[in-house]
Amino acid sequence: MSVLRKIIHIDMDAFYASVEQRDNPEYRGKPIAVGGSPEGRGGVVATCSYEARKFGVRSAMPSKRAMQLCADLIFVRPRFAAYREVSQHVREIFSRYTDLIEPLSLDEAYLDVTEDKQNIGSAIAIAQQIKQAIRDELQLTASAGVSVNKFVAKIASDMQKPDGLTFIAPSQVESFMENLPVEKFFGVGKVTADKMKGMNLFTGKDLKRLTENELVQHFGKSGRFYYKIVRGIDDRAVEPHRETKSVGAEDTFAYDLTEIEEMNAELDKIAITVAARLEKYQLKGRTVTLKIKYSDFKQITRNHSLPQGINDLPTIAAIAKQLLLKTEPEDKKIRLLGITLSNFGEEHPPETGQLSLF
Ligand code: DCP
Ligand code: MG
Numbered sequence: 400m401s402v403l404r405k406i407i408h409i410d411m412d413a414f415y416a417s418v419e420q421r422d423n424p425e426y427r428g429k430p431i432a433v434g435g436s437p438e439g440r441g442g443v444v445a446t447c448s449y450e451a452r453k454f455g456v457r458s459a460m461p462s463k464r465a466m467q468l469c470a471d472l473i474f475v476r477p478r479f480a481a482y483r484e485v486s487q488h489v490r491e492i493f494s495r496y497t498d499l500i501e502p503l504s505l506d507e508a509y510l511d512v513t514e515d516k517q518n519i520g521s522a523i524a525i526a527q528q529i530k531q532a533i534r535d536e537l538q539l540t541a542s543a544g545v546s547v548n549k550f551v552a553k554i555a556s557d558m559q560k561p562d563g564l565t566f567i568a569p570s571q572v573e574s575f576m577e578n579l580p581v582e583k584f585f586g587v588g589k590v591t592a593d594k595m596k597g598m599n600l601f602t603g604k605d606l607k608r609l610t611e612n613e614l615v616q617h618f619g620k621s622g623r624f625y626y627k628i629v630r631g632i633d634d635r636a637v638e639p640h641r642e643t644k645s646v647g648a649e650d651t652f653a654y655d656l657t658e659i660e661e662m663n664a665e666l667d668k669i670a671i672t673v674a675a676r677l678e679k680y681q682l683k684g685r686t687v688t689l690k691i692k693y694s695d696f697k698q699i700t701r702n703h704s705l706p707q708g709i710n711d712l713p714t715i716a717a718i719a720k721q722l723l724l725k726t727e728p729e730d731k732k733i734r735l736l737g738i739t740l741s742n743f744g745e746e747h748p749p750e751t752g753q754l755s756l757f
Contacts, residue, residue, distance in 0.1 A: 402513065403513075403547050403569055404511060404513045404547055404548065405511070405512045405513045405522035405545070405547070406509060406510070406511055406512075406522075406545070406546060406547065406548055406549055406551075406552045406637065407509070407510040407512055407522055407525065407526050407529075407543055407544070407545050407552060408507070408508070408509050408510075408543065408544040408549065408552035408553045408555070408556040409489075409493070409507070409508055409510065409526070409529060409541050409542070409543050409556065410506060410507045410541065410542055410543075410556050410557070410560075411485075411489070411506035411507070411533075411539060411540075411541045411542075412449075412539075412540045412541060412542055412560055412561035412562060413446055413447065413448055413449055413452075413561065414446060414482065414505065414506035415433040415445055415446045415477055415482055416431055416432070416433050416446050416447055416448040416451075416475075417448070417539050417540070418478075418481055418482055418485055418539065419431060419433060419475045419478075420448060421537075421538050421539060422481065423475075426448075426473060426475065428450065429448070429450055429471075429473055430447070430448060430450040430451035430453075430454060430456070430469050430471060430472050430473065431447060431448045431450070431451060431472070431473045431474075431475050432444045432445075432446075432447040432448075432451055432456060432462065432465055432472050432473070432474050432475065433445045433446055433447070433474075433475050433476075433477050434446070434462065434474070434477060435462050435474075436462060436474040437462040437463050437465075437466045437474070442461070442462035442463075443459055443460065443461055443462060443671070443675065444456060444457065444458060444459065444460045444461075444462060444465050445458065445477060445675075445678060445679075446458050447465070447472075449561060451465075451469055451472055454468045454469035454472075455468045455469075456468055456469055456472065458675070459671070459672070459675045462474065479681060482505055482506075483505065483681070485505075485537055485539065486502075486505040486506065488536065488537055489506075489508075489533060489537070489541070490502065490508070492529055492532045492533060492536070493508060493510055493529065495516065495517070495532075496510065496512055496515045496516055496517060496519070496525050496528075496529065497510050497511060497512050497514075497515055497516060498516075498639060499511035499512075499637045499639055500637070500639055501637045501638050501639055501641060504679050504680050505679070505680075505681065509549050509552065509553075509637045510525075510637065511636075511637035512525050522545045522566075523545055523564070523566050526543040526545050526564055527564065529541070529543065530543060530562070530564065540561055540562040541562075542556050542557070542559065542560045542561060542562060542563040542564070542565075543556055543563070543564045543565070544556030544557070544558070544565050544567070545564070545565070545566045545567070546566070546567040546568075546569075546572065547567075547569050547572060547631075548572075548631070548632075548633035548634075548635070549633055549635050549637065550585060550628055550633040550635075551567050551572055551575060551576070551631070551633070552567075554579070554583060555567050572631035573630070573631050575631075576603040576628065576629050576630070576631050577602065577603045577604040577607065577629075578602060578603065578604070579602060579603045580601065580602055581595045581596070581600055581601060581602065581603075581605070581606065584603075584606075584625060584628065584629075585624070585628065586621050586624065587621075588650075588651070590650075590651045590652075590653060591618060591621075591651075593653075594617070594618075598617070603629045606625055606629045607629050607630070609626075610626075611623060611626040614626050643680055643682065643743065644741060644743075645684075645688075645739050645740065645741040646673065646676045646677055646680060646682060646684065646739065646740050646741075647673055647676075647688070647737055647738055647739030647740065648669050648672035648673050648676065648737065648738060649669065649690060649735055649736065649737025649738070650665060650668070650669055650735065650736060650737070651692075651734060651735045652665070652733075652734055652735065652736075655694045655732035655733060655734050656732065656733040656734075656736075657729060657732055657733075658729070659723075659728055659729055662723060662728055662733060662736065663720050663723070665736050666689075666716060666719045666720055666723065666736060666738065667716050669719075669736060669737065669738050670712055670715045670716035670719060670738055671712060673715055673738050673739075673740060674710060674711065674712040674715055677710040677740060678710065682708075682710065682740070682743050683707075683708025683709055683710045683743065684708055684709065684710070684740030684741050684742050684743055685704055685705050685706070685707065685708050685709075685741075685742040685743075686702055686703070686704045686705075686740065686741045686742040687702060687703050687704075687705075687709075687715060687718045687719060687722070687738065687739075687740055688700050688701070688702040688738070688739040688740075688741065689701045689702070689719050689722040689723060689736070689737070689738060690735070690736070690737035690738075690739065691723075691726060691733055691735070691736060691737075692733070692734055692735035692736075693731045693732060693733060693734065694731070694732035694733070694734050695731075696734075698735075699726065701722040701723075701725060701726060702722070703718050703721070703722055704742065708742075708743065709740075710740075715738065715740070719738045723736075
């Protein structure tokens with residue numbers, strides 16, 4: 400039998416906004432939004448302080464809408480270099496306890512502390528120490544989730560934000576999963592959630608009534624994952640060297656699309672999500688891939704590569720629409736569209752005076 404693992408998920412609180420409030424005392428206690436100003440073209444909020452969240456302001460919200468919700472909102476230009484520096488320091492703190500660190504973005508990582516470097520033994524104690532070090536050394540707060548697998552640890556870290564620490568004991572995992580609303584399940588988007596609710600499936604407990612075959616029948620390949628996860632089984636390892644190879648988003652439509660205008664409008668929406676994710680991961684991709692699934696489930700992809708990496712919304716949306724035009728789009732009904740960016744590697748070899756190592 401395998402040993403139960405000890406997994407921690409750490410996520411910084413209101414990350415960009417907290418760094419700005421730390422470095423600019425005049426912003427403390429005030430509603431601030433980091434990201435595009437309402438005057439700027441296509442500005443969206445990257446994130447906002449907890450003071451701004453009270454008004455309903457959220458990540459990825461158009462800045463104009465944010466201003467309507469909170470008239471006193473202060474817009475702050477992002478300083479990515481500062482966020483990267485904090486992120487590196489936080490990772491250095493993690494490495495005092497384990498080398499099994501899987502960063503998901505600048506402000507988020509999984510840690511496997513089943514065996515820790517300092518023989519502390521308690522994952523809760525390690526999470527407390529990490530939070531304390533982040534507070535002492537960086538004057539910032541983070542929230543932690545502690546459990547036996549990645550899935551539960553990640554949901555747990557979000558439960559008592561900000562400055563939270565949530566432990567889900569092995570004996571609680573099963574009931575925790577039973578009480579979880581279906582939209583919290585990994586990979587369940589709006590369309591799938593609505594479909595589940597239409598079948599009277601609202602929580603993990605409801606999903607548990609279905610056999611694995613039934614879940615696959617209704618929800619495709621993901622059904623297999625739902626079957627396991629709802630029973631608290633998530634064997635995914637914490638992978639320290641996993642590189643992000645692609646960033647994308649897709650949408651399945653409640654009804655099939657037949658008009659090019661509708662398709663373009665959907666691509667504009669999907670491009671917003673993709674651009675926000677690229678921003679979050681601080682990546683620029685040189686290849687844009689459009690994915691189309693037709694009403695007969697046949698799927699095609701088309702891609703276009705550029706000499707330089709891009710991450711801006713207008714370019715992503717424009718290329719996706721050009722790719723769509725090459726597919727004679729109005730010939731067949733479309734049920735899903737997706738946009739992915741990849742090819743993130745260095746455009747030029749880094750300019751260092753060092754000898755190449757290979
Ligand atoms: N981010 C972004 N665009 C988004 C979402 C996030 O640019 N659509 C950036 C800004 C965030 C950072 O990534 O500060 C981390 O994202 P989180 O989702 O963890 O959000 P926060 O850390 O800001 O808030 P929370 O306290 O809810 O974790
Ligand atoms: Mg965060």
